[in-house]
Amino acid sequence: MICREQDGALIMMKQHDHGLLAGNFAKWFKEEHTPAEGRRAEVLWAVSHHDRGWIDLDETPFWNDAEGQPYSFIDFPVVPKLTFYRRGIDEIEAKTPYGALLCSSHFERLIEVSGEECPELTQYLEDEAERRARIHRRLEQEKPLEEGELYYDARLLQFCDDLSLFLALNEPGSKESKKHPWFVDGFSGSEEFSFTSGRAIHAKWRDNRTLTLAPFPFTQDIEVSFKQRRVSLKAVQDKGIARAYHEAPEEECKIRVISGPEEDSRAKNG
Template sequence: MIINERESEFVIIEQHNHAVLSGDLFSYLQEEFFTGKEQKQDILFATQYHDCAWIGLDAAPLWDDKKNSPYSFINLPSPLKLPHYRYGIDWIEQRNKYAALLCSRHYSSFFSNSKSEDEIKYLQYEKTRQKRLCLELGIAIEDSNIHLEILKFLDNLSIYICINEPGVPKSDEFPWYQNGFEGTELFSVEKSDRIVAYWLNEGYIGLTPFPFTRAFEVTMPTKIVGKCDIKEKGIIEAYKDVPAVFRTFKIGPMGSTSIL
């Protein structure tokens, strides 16, 4: 879950819904930025389903007593996450091997510097999977590098949209993305500039440089759960009882806040 805490409520977005948003973003990406256009549907599948591991986890939110909030994707303990991560990539592999390779590499990058025994074992398992998939696909792992960077960028842009309060000043944004999106230099003409996002107002996000074919709108299902309801009912019932609201945002180049 992606969690944004307010004074009297939590704004909650399920991980799979965020991944679907990543897939929506991919459909507008300029194709000139990546090779292997014949694999476009594979990349789209990876982008849309990279967080399918969270579908079961998010169905019944867990409460973090230490932080007095629901667990998010950031702080849910690894022993709870890792079996779902493996299952999710297994599910993807059954349907699309190239997408599974991208998602396995993406998830592996989360633990590249880990000293946790569980996370190291997970990483070793996924490295073995990646070698096998490359053999089955007849490719070198480096052949997927550009497509992996696309997945990472769209994942991060979607998180940026979900985790920030709409209209937030740059200085108050979630810190991961205040200096732009790592690895996005390949989307600039000179291959030297990171993509940076700005909330220009509550409904418009401006990007520079702009890697999409045109400005567009996206919609995100969101639940806003009151802290009083959680105290009364518990997090699972409070989350289940509140209806989703649909928030729409416009994404375009800097210097404009309208979509033609």
């Protein structure tokens, strides 16, 4: 679950809905920078489904007493999280081995960034390294990877994942001073796309329905929609998080994503 607090309520978004939104972004990414045609459909499916391991977990949110808020993908206990990571990648591999290779590498990066350590985590990393080696061997026999293919596709997944997270973690229309700290310096790794000329992509709200990006990564201005729930903190106190969440109506949020002034990006990148 992805969660933020706003005006006496928890704004909650399911991980898989976030993944589907990331896949929508990947679909519109500039054509000259999208995956090779031979694996494009697999990559877009994998980006959309990279968080499918959370589907069952997000049916009922869990309360984190220590933090006074629902558990999120950030602080969810490591051992069950790894179990569902593995389950999700298993399901992806059944559909597309290359997609599983991509998602396994993605989660390895997230784990390294988190700095978590435990024996179960060490075993998970070893198991996933074996999975990736096995898939590499299979692909070399069936359809060898092009030079830089996996590296590029990993950057695409990372950016679309981050942009989707931006919409989940930031109040639409909020001021720059209220921006979630993860995105203050732009989207990490986006400077590696050739069209950015070494500049990180930055996001800025024009209003509560319009987000600008510069440098602009898509083939055209787009409109995306995603689902979320606004769960009253009073309802959580009175009924508990599970009941309060299920009784909260699902809302559809629509956001236009358009090209922003290039000078904004140049200034922020020094």
